[in-house]
Amino acid sequence: MRILVTGGAGYIGSHTVLLLLQEGHQVSVIDNFSNSSPESLRRVASLAGRSLDAYHIDLLDAESLAQAVGEIKPEAVIHFAGLKAVGESVAQPLKYYKNNVVGTLNLLEAMNKAECRTIVFSSSATVYGESTDLPLHENTLRNATNPYGRTKLHIEEMLEELAASDSRWHIANLRYFNPVGAHESGLIGEDPQGIPNNLMPFVAQVAIGKRAEVQVFGGDYLTADGTGVRDYIHVLDLATGHLAALDYLSNSQGVHVWNLGTGAGSSVLEVIDAFARISGRPVPYRITERRPGDVAESYAHPEKARLDLGWKAERGLEQMVADMWNWQSNNPDGFPEANHQLVNAKSLQDFIRGSSPTITE
Template structure:
């Protein structure tokens, strides 16, 4: 079965392509390379001993999407093509709404024209806003504290309405928490262009000397050490969660939601300590003011995914920091060496 993976050259998308291929599916990658490298294709080929098909295109290019869906006889879409920096979303809200919301509408319109009725959507725990209780389950009310989060809330609503309009449609929104880690081979990992928006690559770049120190945004939260608490999930567990969701429900229809997380939270300082151990270096950090839209704690109740999908996160924080360091130490400047 051919599956279109939008944003498939990115961090989560590329690892999910490997999981899809391993499970017997054929991923077709669609990406505009705005936050990824063409060299990912070669890394995927080395790891999987398989050449992945790639189409360079934008999520708002309906004609190219329709042509790709038809040319490759696509049966389902895994949708990762999203701008994802919370801070930048508050500075550039229109850009985020255009790409994340309008882009998804364009994709769904192309899918409808091409009779593709199944989509797995890369949602986020940001849809829970400032948590009313922890751990967060799927029944928690959804809202947002920043434009990025609102784009995820809006797209989930669009997917729900899309399914209500056609009882044959299937949309699965996977609300995941904080992806971390890298492929255990050290050949594939998170390699953002410019300054990293996520904590783990920023720490790893500091560990290899690319950055002088890690900025910790806020040390006065109501947490164990004053720094923010997040549920970090290994990228390989996350990728397998996507495959489990689709494999379980590919003959079903309707709008479904699952959390993908570990159910355990770590503070920023705990992550830095764990990474220091993996890299055997002291990682410098400085405290900075809180960022707009950030919250104190966020971690998952992922029991529904275990019950319905037979999926559970298996890899711990040491695996995340070990694998990240293996990747970063091998490719200190990412794939652009």
């Protein structure tokens, strides 16, 4: 299939692009490289032994986006592009609504014009909000409690209303839990800009010596060790879920929703202990006050994905940590910083010439 991946140079996107290429699909990527590096696409193409096309476009640029989608003529879209930091969304809600919701609206209009009506959307378990109805089912009440989560919820609702108005649409809303880990090669992985927003990359940076300690927010929850419990899922299991959803949509119209998680949780201290053990490095931590809005536990009920898609998470916490450490130890500063600065068409083309994807403005 001809598949367009928005945000394909990012963490989850790059791993999914790799699997798509390995499955023989023709892949095009649209990314604005605001929180990702063209280097990830070069490495993906090298790992796959195949080329791909990439467009340096922001989804808010509706005209350029529509032109690119018209050129690509995709048969399906996997939509990752979007801002994703909860704290930043609270401080800058309008930025999140504009980027995530308006960007998706522009994408859907471009798809409709190009006669492409199959989309796998990167949603989030944040749409459930502070629910204590565990495990979280797909029919658990959606009650997002921060602007980031509400942008995901609004997009889900927009997709539902679109499908209700036009039966030609094939839509999957995939609600992720906590993606972690990296490709086993150690060549691609999570490369957060600035201070990591998520636990695992923060722990990895402490283990490698970039940061002094991990702050553990809350040690008095009603859990086994008093720290918060989350459903961590390996990024490659998550990527496989996208391919399974894409396959399902080939014969299924309307909107379909699946949780992508393991169905089990690990506490903050369990993650820290596993990282220290596997890396052989000390991971100092300090327990501080709880963060507003955090719940004691959050984990998925993944049975629907197993029944509908034949999919389940295969990798446990040990593998997640081992692969994350392999990535971090081989790339202590992430992708080369210079490659994050390649933001114009000429330098992008010079960067990838002869070895990787064709990137156009």
